[in-house]
Amino acid sequence: MTAPGAWATEHRLTLLKQIEGRPGAADSEGQRWMEHRHTGLALVACNCGYTTGWIPTEELPDQAWLLGRHGVPTA
Template sequence: MDDTAPGPWATEHRLTIRAQTATRPGPLDEATGARWAEHRKTGLLLVACNCGFTTGWVPGAEVPALAELTEQHGGT
């Protein structure tokens, strides 16, 4: 066996947590004619890991506890 050869490729755990936002055109500023975008959080979160785990978009209260996620998928 060649101990100097590179090891096999493997995916590592790497958590990503995203908060969903919704956007809409804000009111028209009649003085300038500008319309700013308004943003707000929807309350949905998505947790995904490089290993393939994902929660999909779920209410924040349904996301597993950070301690549980860290135990299963490493640090955030």
């Protein structure tokens, strides 16, 4: 058990989807807007130090597994 007032690393999940971007074609006024797309890779990291690294989205650990070991994701 943790002593009162002791600091402890909390579980806080973060999910990132990797994106890539490029300048789009110039519009009628010469403005260029960035185009973005998902690369198909994602990363899950927890404040405790756990990370998947960039892996294909379909290989991400199951949500129940993640929540069982690393708690509820934060916004």
